[in-house]
Structure formats: structure tokens, C-alpha cells
Amino acid sequence: MKKILLLALPALFLSIAASAQVNVKGLIRSKDGVPLPGATIGIKGTNSFAQADSLGRFTLETRRDPPFFVIASFIGYKTNEIQFTRQSGEGIE
Numbered sequence: 481m482k483k484i485l486l487l488a489l490p491a492l493f494l495s496i497a498a499s500a501q502v503n504v505k506g507l508i509r510s511k512d513g514v515p516l517p518g519a520t521i522g523i524k525g526t527n528s529f530a531q532a533d534s535l536g537r538f539t540l541e542t543r544r545d546p547p548f549f550v551i552a553s554f555i556g557y558k559t560n561e562i563q564f565t566r567q568s569g570e571g572i573e
Contacts, residue, residue: 504540504564508532508552516554524549524561 508519515536522529528542540550546565553559 502542502545504542504550506538506540508536508538508554510557516557519552519554521550521552524551 506521507515508521509515515532515534517532517534517536519532519536519538520529521532521538521540523540523542523544525548526542526544528540528544530538530540532538542548547563549561550564551559551561
């Protein structure tokens with residue numbers, strides 16, 4: 481059975497600059513709360529992606545306006561996909 485990724489976006493920040501760039505910041509960790517350094521987080525259907533740092537934190541930059549789907553993957557875990565909207569900000573499983 482594959483493990484489940486927990487993509488937490490508790491302190492989600494949206495920053496829409498003049499160039500309409502959106503920054504999604506968050507934390508990726510296992511269901512047990514262990515950070516997943518090196519996990520890949522991306523925007524579905526684009527080449528926009530980021531890798532989590534040693535504490536599982538990431539910043540994903542995109543020019544696409546919400547809503548869009550964020551995909552998180554890590555070796556040995558089931559890939560997780562969520563829809564990101566302006567009202568997002570809760571952790572998901």
C-alpha cells in the first residue's frame with residue numbers, strides 16, 4: 481500500500497503583482513507529519529514546479545490565475561492533486 485502525502489497550505493500567501501504572478505507557499509509532509517524534503521510540487525498542465533526544501537517548505541510561482549490544480553509527488557508516496565482557489569489555505573490529505 482502506498483503512503484499518503486499531506487500537502488499542507490496553512491500559511492498560504494497569494495501575491496498578485498503587476499505581472500499577474502501568483503506565489504503559492506506551503507509545506508509538504510507525510511500523513512504522520514514528517515517533512516518531505518525534495519518532494520516535487522507543480523501546476524497541472526504547465527511547466528511550473530518547485531521542490532521542497534529540507535523542512536518541506538516550498539514556493540511555487542505561476543502566471544496562471546486560480547483556480548488551478550496543484551500536484552504533489554514524492555518517491556514511495558501516492559501522488560496528490562488538489563484544486564487551488566483564492567479561498568484555499570487548509571491542509572489536505
